[in-house]
Amino acid sequence: MLASSKRKAFLIICFFMLFLIILGKTTSFAIVPPTDEFYVNDSANLLSEDLEKYIVETNVTLNQKTGAQIVVVTVNSLEGQSLEEYATELFRECGIGDATKNNGVLLLLALEEREFRIEVGYGLEGALTDGKTGRIQDEYIIPYLREDNWNEGVRNGYSKILEEVANEYQVDVGEITAVKGTTVSEPLDFFTSTILPIAFFVAVIAFRIYAASHGILIVGGRGGFSSGSSHHSSGGFFGGGGSSGGGGSSRRF
Amino acid sequence: MKKSTIVLIVILVLVVVIGIALVGGYNKVVSQRESVDTASANLDVMLQRRADLIPNLVNTVKGYTSHENEVIEQITTARENLINANNIEEKAAADEELSSAIDALMIVVENYPDLKSSQNFIQLSDELAGTENRIATARRDYNNAVQTYNLTIRRFPNNLLAGMFGFETVEYFEATESSQEVPNVSFE
Numbered sequence: 339m340l341a342s343s344k345r346k347a348f349l350i351i352c353f354f355m356l357f358l359i360i361l362g363k364t365t366s367f368a369i370v371p372p373t374d375e376f377y378v379n380d381s382a383n384l385l386s387e388d389l390e391k392y393i394v395e396t397n398v399t400l401n402q403k404t405g406a407q408i409v410v411v412t413v414n415s416l417e418g419q420s421l422e423e424y425a426t427e428l429f430r431e432c433g434i435g436d437a438t439k440n441n442g443v444l445l446l447l448a449l450e451e452r453e454f455r456i457e458v459g460y461g462l463e464g465a466l467t468d469g470k471t472g473r474i475q476d477e478y479i480i481p482y483l484r485e486d487n488w489n490e491g492v493r494n495g496y497s498k499i500l501e502e503v504a505n506e507y508q509v510d511v512g513e514i515t516a517v518k519g520t521t522v523s524e525p526l527d528f529f530t531s532t533i534l535p536i537a538f539f540v541a542v543i544a545f546r547i548y549a550a551s552h553g554i555l556i557v558g559g560r561g562g563f564s565s566g567s568s569h570h571s572s573g574g575f576f577g578g579g580g581s582s583g584g585g586g587s588s589r590r591f
Numbered sequence: 592m593k594k595s596t597i598v599l600i601v602i603l604v605l606v607v608v609i610g611i612a613l614v615g616g617y618n619k620v621v622s623q624r625e626s627v628d629t630a631s632a633n634l635d636v637m638l639q640r641r642a643d644l645i646p647n648l649v650n651t652v653k654g655y656t657s658h659e660n661e662v663i664e665q666i667t668t669a670r671e672n673l674i675n676a677n678n679i680e681e682k683a684a685a686d687e688e689l690s691s692a693i694d695a696l697m698i699v700v701e702n703y704p705d706l707k708s709s710q711n712f713i714q715l716s717d718e719l720a721g722t723e724n725r726i727a728t729a730r731r732d733y734n735n736a737v738q739t740y741n742l743t744i745r746r747f748p749n750n751l752l753a754g755m756f757g758f759e760t761v762e763y764f765e766a767t768e769s770s771q772e773v774p775n776v777s778f779e
Contacts, residue, residue: 422724468721469714476713583633584728587717 346550350543376432376576382412382449384488392493396500399514404507405436406462407578408443408499410492415450424448425457426584435459435580442580443499445492447483454479456499457586465506466499472587474498483591616749620758623740627761630733631679634764637726638673638686644722645670645689648715652696655706662699666692679762686726693719730764737761 377397378390393410400406409432416424425446435442440461447454456471478498482491497515504511649663669692673685706712741760744753752758 422727426724426728468717472713472717473710582728583637584724585721586724587721 347547350546350550377407377409379409379411382414382447384412384447384449385410385492386489389489389493393496396514400500400503400509401578403509403514404441404503405439405578406441406443406503406507407435407580408445408496408503409434410445410447410496412447412449412488412492416448416453421446421448421451421453421455421588422584425455425586426582429457429459429580429582433577433579433581435461435578437579440580440582441503442578442582443503444582444586445495445499447488447492452483452591453588454483454591455586455588456495457582457584459580459582460585461580462503462506463585465502466586468585468587470502472589474502475587475589480589480591612748613752616752617756620740620744620749620752620756623736623743624758626736627733627740630729630736634726634729634733635682637722637729638682641686641689641719641722641726642670642673644715644719648696648719651709651712651715652700652706655703655709655712656699659699662692662696666696668692679764683764690723734763734765737763 377394378385380390393408397408400408411428413424419427425444428446429442429444432444433442434444440459442459443462443466444457445454446457454475456466456475458466458468458471474495479491479495482488482494500514501511504514645666649666652659652663666689669685669689673682673689676682676685700707700712743749744758744760
């Protein structure tokens with residue numbers, strides 16, 4: 339009896355260690371500002387840090403004022419998928435824009451294919467018609483991309499789209515772009531990102547040890563823990579859940 | 592006496608359990624059928640949108656060309672067929688016909704640089720390409736909904752339910768290979 343409860347306690351401590359390791363990993367993910375990952379995903383590594391910062395900062399303000407989101411993604415290759423399908427899938431996967439307003443925009447650059455697409459969520463199709471997004475690409479983006487001037491092309495196009503979206507919601511663009519150095523990429527503060535999960539965790543473990551020593555059987559105790567940590571996962575958290583029906587336009591450059 | 596009570600209780604429990612399962616299955620089939628209808632309506636909207644763009648396109652092309660009546664005729668007929676299509680199969684066929692007609696037109700347009708570079712035509716082409724893509728997306732969504740629904744009503748025990756309540760499998764929106772290629776409009 340005594341031996342078995344000791345073994346239980348040992349096992350619980352093992353779990354504790356294991357979860358601490360896992361916990362350490364999830365929190366370090368959460369500390370990387372999820373906004374950086376959501377509003378800009380420069381996987382082809384074409385954009386300057388400055389530009390990424392600008393995109394994230396303006397997006398946060400835009401999102402606060404309108405619920406709209408303009409996400410910029412660069413990829414090395416589409417891996418054989420069509421640009422349009424890739425864009426729609428990515429758009430829906432990320433849930434760009436508000437879930438009910440569907441007011442998201444995705445700017446996607448495929449380096450290897452030399453293709454660019456502006457994909458527009460249902461809710462902004464009126465403000466950004468296909469023809470308009472095509473013209474924006476022709477005038478503001480493609481000329482720069484042709485000369486491999488990625489930063490200028492993306493910044494120009496992004497700013498123009500931002501302006502159009504702001505106009506749609508009768509918000510002054512100046513208000514959005516003027517906000518410099520706001521605590522945009524502010525990571526979760528130390529308390530919520532570290533202390534709270536650990537406290538929660540310790541409480542769970544303490545309860546388990548208490549329960550084990552009192553012979554209380556806990557069913558699904560681990561499930562309780564994992565739901566505690568899922569709070570920190572960044573996936574889908576910043577995406578408002580918006581969807582797109584494939585509106586927008588594509589260009590080669 | 593006691594034995595028969597037990598049998599009765601067992602039967603009662605079985606009836607309740609089966610009843611609950613049937614209701615659950617029925618509701619599932621109904622909601623999946625509803626998704627199919629929604630996706631189908633959405634697809635119709637996109638097809639209509641495409642049909643609505645055609646007259647504008649035809650007029651623009653006519654403004655720049657004089658003897659391309661054959662291509663224009665082809666497009667107009669295909670559009671009529673799409674509008675008059677009644678079921679999924681006819682719609683898919685008409686949509687395909689319209690796609691190849693637009694393809695043919697875009698080849699002709701290559702001979703008219705003024706038309707090709709006109710702002711109006713570029714905008715129309717974007718709208719058209721965007722609509723093509725919306726149709727492709729709506730078709731994927733529709734076919735996915737149909738697949739889920741068809742699978743549900745073919746599987747046991749829902750197949751019994753489907754038979755009882757007259758749920759029938761729904762056709763996919765299928766087009767042949769040629770129509771899956773979006774007309775490639777490129778501007779140099």
